[in-house]
Amino acid sequence: MSQVKLLNVDIDNLSMTELLEKLNRGTVFTPNVDHLVKLQADREFFEAYQDADFRTCDSKILYYIAKLLGCPVKEKVSGSDLFPAFCEYHKRSEDISIFLLGAREGVAAEAQRRINARIGRAIVTAVNSPSFGFERSEEECEQIIDLVNQSGATVLAVGVGAPKQEKFIHKYKHRFKHVKIFMAVGATIDFEAGNVLRAPKWVSETGLEWLYRLLSEPRRLWRRYLVEGPSFFWLTFLQMCNLYRDPFKEKGSEASTATRITA
Numbered sequence: 001m002s003q004v005k006l007l008n009v010d011i012d013n014l015s016m017t018e019l020l021e022k023l024n025r026g027t028v029f030t031p032n033v034d035h036l037v038k039l040q041a042d043r044e045f046f047e048a049y050q051d052a053d054f055r056t057c058d059s060k061i062l063y064y065i066a067k068l069l070g071c072p073v074k075e076k077v078s079g080s081d082l083f084p085a086f087c088e089y090h091k092r093s094e095d096i097s098i099f100l101l102g103a104r105e106g107v108a109a110e111a112q113r114r115i116n117a118r119i120g121r122a123i124v125t126a127v128n129s130p131s132f133g134f135e136r137s138e139e140e141c142e143q144i145i146d147l148v149n150q151s152g153a154t155v156l157a158v159g160v161g162a163p164k165q166e167k168f169i170h171k172y173k174h175r176f177k178h179v180k181i182f183m184a185v186g187a188t189i190d191f192e193a194g195n196v197l198r199a200p201k202w203v204s205e206t207g208l209e210w211l212y213r214l215l216s217e218p219r220r221l222w223r224r225y226l227v228e229g230p231s232f233f234w235l236t237f238l239q240m241c242n243l244y245r246d247p248f249k250e251k252g253s254e255a256s257t258a259t260r261i262t263a
Helices: 016-022 033-038 043-050 060-068 079-089 107-119 138-151 164-175 188-193 201-205 209-216 218-240
Strands: 003-006 009-012 026-029 098-102 124-128 155-159 181-184
Touching (some): 016 079, 026 164, 033 043, 033 060, 107 188, 138 164, 155 164, 164 181
Parallel strands (some): 026 181, 155 181
Antiparallel strands (some): 003 009
């Protein structure tokens, strides 16, 4: 499986079809611009990313940047596209059952109802909407682990936002008895419930989904896109000039390679 290096993340160069065929077990994270910025300063998030089995390109901007760097990725495979494709791919796979963790009270249940109606069977077997800040409560995390284990779900889709979802999966994945596949899916549960509308496909394909989301939720997303986002372009410019340094490498180590594809 080939990989493309963007800043300090190795992105798997997989198409959607290839990923679905390979995804029998393991952890899936979907890096985007926001993730790559956070990964420059958050060691715990970085370590969670290093432990993931699949990391796919969740941004048309990353897709274009990789092409500019001379190491193009095959396809944008976002969490919000992967999850419904995964459900459709496994609509007749009785050994696949999904637990949805995330979204506000009632939203995950509506997503469950809609997904199961679309797929034609109870592929989503259980849901839970954790409290805000649940990750700081060991008691609530233990309750979530018990609920997932009791459900018998073989897939855990966590949609509580980055970096919470990735850190939660990394910290607790060894505690889930039946789960073989872990997915960090961001706002996907809201999309599936119809609670939040996705950008039109043409907007997403032209790399403007960030603008659509900013205009839809300016108070929540202005900092992500208008303050943190621009630093990504500076960092990729440094990478292009072979001047980018991985912040988590030992001091004095060699500068990260500007572009790299490994077999």
